[in-house]
Amino acid sequence: MGLELRRNKNKALRSKWWYGRYDINGKRHCVNLGIQVQGNPPKSLRKTGDMDFECSRSLAQAKLDGLIREARSQKVAEKHLEELYELKAGSSIEQIPLADIESCWLNLPSRKRRTELWEKNQCTTLRKFRKLIQxxxxxxxxxxxxxxxxxxxxxxxxxxxxxAAATYNDKLHLLKGFFDRIGHDAGVGRNPFAGCPTKLKTTVHHQPFTLDELNRILKHADGVMRSIFIVGM
Structure with a gap:
């Protein structure tokens, strides 16, 4: 477990990024830490590289340590929540895989009939959310x-x-509503979108033309355009 570099058979770096490996819940995880390898890497990580390399190693180690702490604290919180739920409800929590978020939403009951286009648009938003998290x-x-x-x-x-604000708000309402509805049955202790504010929509107020403006428009309107404008008035 720990930091890794991706190398080719000739020991040259295959990737410019640091990777980290750790075990949680009996499963091994290997992630790109998002920290770029700097300086001149030694042939083995057991050896010391130059100053730039060691600085990037320290940053990568700090990032990996943070991920491990977050994963372990999440594991403990989930365990406590599951035990509490079982005590109160007499049943266990059903964990929903992130990969199934779209199908889970489709299976939720709806007060109104969903159109195929609307379902497609909502699932697209859920899929993009899932891919960003993954x-x-x-x-x-x-x-x-x-x-x-x-x-x-x-x-x-x-x-x-x-x-736009309206589209942003629609996507926020979708995710917030989804987490509200699956609730504790899926092990969600607190809606992650709770407290996230919607955006204010900008309203454009159109002012009518003044009499002087109408006269000037008519003065420059000829033929068909003049007739159309008069009918519109």
Whole structure:
């Protein structure tokens, strides 16, 4: 367990990134730490490299230690929540794999009939959310492992894509509603989107033309355009 470098058979670096390996819940995880290898790497990580390399190694180790702490604390929290739920409800929690988020949403009951196009659009949003989490947090395997920090990352991603307020709010309502509905039965202790505010929509108020403006428009309108404008008035 620990830091890794990806090398070719000739020992040259195959990837410019540091990788980390660790075990959680009996499963081995290997993740790209997002820290770039700097300087001149030694032939073996048991040896010391130059200053730039060792600085990047320290950053990568700190990132790996943080991931392990987060994964272990999440494991403990899930265990306590499951025990509490079993005591109260007499049944165990059913963990929902992150990979199944779209199908899980499709199986939720709905008050109104869903159109095929609407379902397709909602599933597209859920799929993009899932892929972002899988890319940035490969250690997350279940929906219950989504944290408020990850939810904020998704919302910042929407901001970066430049969505209008209405579209942004629709996507936020979808994810927030999904986590509300699956609730404790899926091991979600707290909705990660709880407290996330919607965006204010910009309303454009159109002012009518003044009498002077109408006269000037008519003065320059000829033929068909003049007739159309008069009918519109």
């Amino acid at each position: 890319a940035r947090h490969p250690q997350v395997k279940y929906v219950s492992q989504i944290t408020p920090r990850m939810a904020q990352e998704w919302l910042r991603h929407l901001d970066e894509l430049g969505y």
